[in-house]
Amino acid sequence: MAHNTEPPLSFSCDCGGLxxxxxxxxxxxxTHCACxxxxxxxxxxxxxQPDPAPGPVDVFQMSPEEIQFTEGAENLALMQLSPNGMFxxxxxxxxxxxxxxxxxxxxxxxxxxxxxxxDTDRLGSVTTRGFVPRPNGKQKHEKLQYAAFGLxxxxxxxxxxxxxxxxxxFNLTTGEPVVASHVITLEERAGLYD
Numbered sequence: 576m577a578h579n580t581e582p583p584l585s586f587s588c589d590c591g592g593l594x595x596x597x598x599x600x601x602x603x604x605x606t607h608c609a610c611x612x613x614x615x616x617x618x619x620x621x622x623x624q625p626d627p628a629p630g631p632v633d634v635f636q637m638s639p640e641e642i643q644f645t646e647g648a649e650n651l652a653l654m655q656l657s658p659n660g661m662f663x664x665x666x667x668x669x670x671x672x673x674x675x676x677x678x679x680x681x682x683x684x685x686x687x688x689x690x691x692x693x694d695t696d697r698l699g700s701v702t703t704r705g706f707v708p709r710p711n712g713k714q715k716h717e718k719l720q721y722a723a724f725g726l727x728x729x730x731x732x733x734x735x736x737x738x739x740x741x742x743x744x745f746n747l748t749t750g751e752p753v754v755a756s757h758v759i760t761l762e763e764r765a766g767l768y769d
Contacts, residue, residue: 586691592668593647601641606725607698608634612706614656617767618663622670633689635698636722638729639676640741653756676744683739
């Protein structure tokens with residue numbers, strides 16, 4: 576059986592209070608995407624990051640088990656834009672967004688914020704662009720097949736091998752996130768969308 580020889584890829588929050596790495600196999604199997612969706616932009620604004628509009632949020636889609644926290648895991652925090660919204664993980668020490676996941680470990684998907692990664696060249700170029708605004712006010716996905724194929728391949732591997740249980744984001748005994756989620760208020764939401 577061939578082993579992945581890619582070295583891990585380091586990441587850090589803005590202040591360095593939370594650090595970690597993406598495994599070499601995670602780098603190889605991930606998909607570099609650009610997301611224009613309203614929620615990704617709203618999350619950046621909530622965390623007082625620069626407004627990405629009219630551009631996208633640069634993300635690397637991968638399996639959560641490929642993410643390892645090496646320092647400052649106690650700074651991991653969790654936010655949701657709505658009660659049923661995606662889980663948006665961040666470093667509470669400096670409000671730096673880290674990754675977005677579904678609310679369950681059984682669907683092993685993470686959309687990691689590329690800005691946190693030290694050597695972005697190893698991610699390759701952006702393949703899929705999601706929710707791209709069109710002149711008619713609607714949105715369109717571009718080259719969605721790359722993200723869809725990558726997701727399918729990663730999910731299958733995680734489910735068949737059971738590696739999804741190695742997630743750093745959930746307590747598998749309870750199925751709950753490792754930290755309590757803060758669901759923002761309607762008032763907080765109001766200022767994030769325009």
